[in-house]
Amino acid sequence: MAKRSAWTLFLFFSLIVTLFSSVECAGNISFSFPPQTDIKVDPDAYFQGDTIQLTRNEFVGDLGWSVGWATYNQSVPLWEKSSGALASFTSHFQFLIRNSSSNSADGLTFFIAPFDFKPPANSWGEWLGLFNLTTDGILSNQVVAVEFDTFQDSFDPNDNHVGIDVNSAVSVANVSLSSEGKFLNNTLKNGQAWDSWVDYNGSTKQLQVFLLYNPSANLYNIPKPRSPILSYHIDLRDYIPEIVTVGLSASTGLAFETHTVSAWNCSCTYSLDISSAPSRTRNSSWKIILISLFVCLLVICCFLFIARRCYFKQREARPEEGDIELDEQFAQGPFKFSYAQLSAATHNFSDDEILGRGGFGSVYRGILPTTNETVAIKRIAQGSRQGRKEYISEVTIINKLRHRNLVRLLGWCHEQGELLLVYEFLPNGSLDKYIFNGSKEDCLNWQRRYSVACGIASALIYLHEEWDQRVVHRDVKASIVLLDSNFKAKLGDFGLARVVESDHAASRTTMVAGTRGYMAPEYIESGKASSESDVCSFGAVALEIACGRHPIDYSLEEYDLKVVAWVWDLRRQGKLLDAADKKLEGNFSSWEMEVLMLVGLLCSHPDPKARPTMREVLKILEFDSPLPYLPLNMPVPVYADILISYAGSSSTSLPYAKSKRKISGPLMSDTEAR
Numbered sequence: 001m002a003k004r005s006a007w008t009l010f011l012f013f014s015l016i017v018t019l020f021s022s023v024e025c026a027g028n029i030s031f032s033f034p035p036q037t038d039i040k041v042d043p044d045a046y047f048q049g050d051t052i053q054l055t056r057n058e059f060v061g062d063l064g065w066s067v068g069w070a071t072y073n074q075s076v077p078l079w080e081k082s083s084g085a086l087a088s089f090t091s092h093f094q095f096l097i098r099n100s101s102s103n104s105a106d107g108l109t110f111f112i113a114p115f116d117f118k119p120p121a122n123s124w125g126e127w128l129g130l131f132n133l134t135t136d137g138i139l140s141n142q143v144v145a146v147e148f149d150t151f152q153d154s155f156d157p158n159d160n161h162v163g164i165d166v167n168s169a170v171s172v173a174n175v176s177l178s179s180e181g182k183f184l185n186n187t188l189k190n191g192q193a194w195d196s197w198v199d200y201n202g203s204t205k206q207l208q209v210f211l212l213y214n215p216s217a218n219l220y221n222i223p224k225p226r227s228p229i230l231s232y233h234i235d236l237r238d239y240i241p242e243i244v245t246v247g248l249s250a251s252t253g254l255a256f257e258t259h260t261v262s263a264w265n266c267s268c269t270y271s272l273d274i275s276s277a278p279s280r281t282r283n284s285s286w287k288i289i290l291i292s293l294f295v296c297l298l299v300i301c302c303f304l305f306i307a308r309r310c311y312f313k314q315r316e317a318r319p320e321e322g323d324i325e326l327d328e329q330f331a332q333g334p335f336k337f338s339y340a341q342l343s344a345a346t347h348n349f350s351d352d353e354i355l356g357r358g359g360f361g362s363v364y365r366g367i368l369p370t371t372n373e374t375v376a377i378k379r380i381a382q383g384s385r386q387g388r389k390e391y392i393s394e395v396t397i398i399n400k401l402r403h404r405n406l407v408r409l410l411g412w413c414h415e416q417g418e419l420l421l422v423y424e425f426l427p428n429g430s431l432d433k434y435i436f437n438g439s440k441e442d443c444l445n446w447q448r449r450y451s452v453a454c455g456i457a458s459a460l461i462y463l464h465e466e467w468d469q470r471v472v473h474r475d476v477k478a479s480i481v482l483l484d485s486n487f488k489a490k491l492g493d494f495g496l497a498r499v500v501e502s503d504h505a506a507s508r509t510t511m512v513a514g515t516r517g518y519m520a521p522e523y524i525e526s527g528k529a530s531s532e533s534d535v536c537s538f539g540a541v542a543l544e545i546a547c548g549r550h551p552i553d554y555s556l557e558e559y560d561l562k563v564v565a566w567v568w569d570l571r572r573q574g575k576l577l578d579a580a581d582k583k584l585e586g587n588f589s590s591w592e593m594e595v596l597m598l599v600g601l602l603c604s605h606p607d608p609k610a611r612p613t614m615r616e617v618l619k620i621l622e623f624d625s626p627l628p629y630l631p632l633n634m635p636v637p638v639y640a641d642i643l644i645s646y647a648g649s650s651s652t653s654l655p656y657a658k659s660k661r662k663i664s665g666p667l668m669s670d671t672e673a674r
Ligand SMILES: *[C@@H]1O[C@H](CO)[C@@H](O)[C@H](O)[C@H]1NC(C)=O
Pocket: 037, 038, 039, 073, 074
């Protein structure tokens, strides 16, 4: 009895499914962008005004190694197994690709993929957000795409072509725009608008691509060219599943550009023209059609269900041997370089290319022969055990970190007894140069200083909280903060950071005092680093940025050379702003200056528990939360090591607190807190 009702239920359910799928197939689908209601963006893509930025642009962080998708937020039934009916569709979109240098990458695609398809891991660069080194060329991808490729990979005709991709980034058909008469003067990545139509005719099975250079970027009355630039015969039923997702994807790698979509219209029409199905007849009675359709669907459902399970089981159970090898490699890093490549990049590690030397080796400037990209290459001195440790830690942990305020590791190489790490190259050097170098031109203005402080804070939040594992940097200081061309801060990873400094500064770090100024007292005492000790180092950097002084300043004998004690005392006297860097010549927001200094003091609190977390610090810097309580006198540390001999009177008149207007905290002064 129970069995029978289960069967009835099952049949009823199948009937509903059948009804629904036929309903779904009957209605035509269309959507248009803008507005953004029907569009879903993934993983790096985002809406900006009335456009979609498929990959990151300069306003949100690093442009490199970015993968973005914009897809229709619902499934699209493209064909029907039971009847063999195949839909026709037309997809029109307008895009702009702006190069960042004459050598930029990688391009944009319109694609059709299984509905549950997600951007594969490591699909940046030549894989255009659709494939990766392991999945490229595999039938089970079930992806068909039209690529607008702006980079010449080994398998591409040039860096300005359109291609049709079936399950692989290696096109089955291509056309080079550089030889196409009407496009001769313009390249895809010229920053101007291009309109493209990708049409598929379900009865003729022709996939056609039309392209129009549209520098006026108008969105209406765009004349569709009469003839396609690319036409390819393909029965989509052989390559993609019945229910699909349609989308636009783009990627960048070592070289990059921005990919903007300013309009996208798509429509899918269904002519349930059963005659187009090869093995169907229309002549049987209505009943037989319905029943056979029903049975067919049921069988297909069961089959799909079973096949899916088998498929996934198999995939889990039996990775291919070559894949394991690759996985092992790719578990390690973004790129394995060969020694020959890196040697060529640095002219056999010529002394002329040395950017800096440090404890574990030297850092060279290199130009990668494949892409002409400038990189920084750290060569770890042979036989250095510490260096080897550092190499392993960087390759296993640091290279997985991705944050706009961290210097990126691009690759690695261990061959012929050499240990080499490849980083992005930041031409403008380290923060300390801009704060301490006496020259006026190099002096960083206040606005930039403040945003550098915020940048370092968000990098530390990422290390401490946002990444899978907590990472303690242990060596935060101004000389390891590098600046990119927009003066955005990038925290150097352990070793590199130390060696990128100028020789002059590098020698100073070996002096105990120089490093000690940044180290938290409890770290010195116990030797154990924690996120609190990083916070303390951040405090020292914040004061460096605000005051333009090293944490240990030899002109401050009265305060045991310690900038923290000096600033704390000025604050007690209500003269906090006297500590501001003289080189700024008063060109700063006194409000921000005070906040940054107070944050510096707060983070330098001798008691690690009294220090804020980096997240709290950033909130304070961004004025999202008030300053917590800070005692007027510098608390006496419990660790003998940095005993502060200062014995200030505990003043009850609070000139400083009275002079405050905006700091709204009841936590701002001693009296208010009591
Ligand atoms: C897709 O977009 C429509 C708006 O057209 C919205 O109503 C719907 O909730 C969205 N669906 C999903 C799954 O996001």
